[in-house]
Amino acid sequence: MIKLFDSLQSSKEKIFCLSFQRTGTTSVGQFFKDFGYRVAGYDAERSTTWSKLRFLGDLEAIFHSSAFKKNQVFEDNPWFEEDFYKILFHRFPNAKFILFTRDANKWFDSMANHSYGKTLGNTFRHVKNYRREIEFYEKYTNQNYYENLHVIDNLLDLNESHREHYTSIYRRRNKEVIDFFNYVSPKSLFVGKLEDPDKWQKLGGFFNLTVPKDYSVHSNKTNK
Structure with missing residues (x-):
């Protein structure tokens, strides 16, 4: 384990990774694991159905769950979804937040490759995040959307024809997050x-961690 130095771990303040999926979220989780933090990543999200609870608006069920209470760092679903970051900021005013960005076109390439040309994860939740609701409703008129919120179904295509739509959402949402925190709490x-x-090394500096110059992590690479 890498040596800790005056980290926020001692204060147990919550840390939320707000980066969009396919933007290093798993690597962020591994970074904090390497420094001795308790991290809730994708497995925790699946086991506690946090994304379903957020989608249904039952946020206190997330915050009072044992998995949420025992962990300090949170990455992947549902933390990047929609405007959840605003709720998290007001619910946990002493929390810290992380936003990694990347070239929007490379991000889209990673998205399209991840599930072999299909939407990632649960499609009903996906279309809400990426504004494809009408297309979904027209194609799956009689589906019980809410019954299957926890199901990974990859129902819609995700290909080159969607590039402009997705990259515009990606750029806009990253700007919205940055503008929000610049206003309410830049630090x-x-x-x-x-x-x-x-x-x-820069992330470590933000959290008062001494990160070796040769440290690197790249988890959950896209399989092409």
């Missing part, structure tokens, strides 16, 4: 670029 948000070779 609460770390912003980094996934392409930056010194990103982990």
Whole structure:
């Protein structure tokens, strides 16, 4: 385990990774694991159905769950979804937030490759995040959407014809997050670029962690 130095772990403040999926979220989780933090990643989300609870608006069920209470760092679903970051900021005013961005076109390539040309994860939740509701409703008129919120179904195509739509959402949402924290609490948000070779050292500096110059992590690479 890498040596800790005056980290936020001692205060147990919550840390939320707000980066869109396919923007290094799993690597962020591994970074904090390497520094001895308790991290809730994708497995925790699945086991506690946090995304379904957020979608239904039952946020206190998330915040009072044992998995949420025992962990300090949170990445992947549902933290990046829609405007959840605003709720998290007001619910946990001492929390810290992380936003990594990357080239929007490379991000879209990773999205399209992840599930072999299909939408990622649960399609009903996906279309809400990426504004494809009408297309979904027209194609799946009689489906019980809410009954299957926890199901990974990959129902819609995700291909080159969607590039402009997705990349515009990606750029806009990243700007919205940055603008929000610049207004309410600039010191609460770390912003980094996934392409930056010194990103982990800079992230460590934000959390008062001493990160070796040769430290690197790249988890959950896209299989092409």
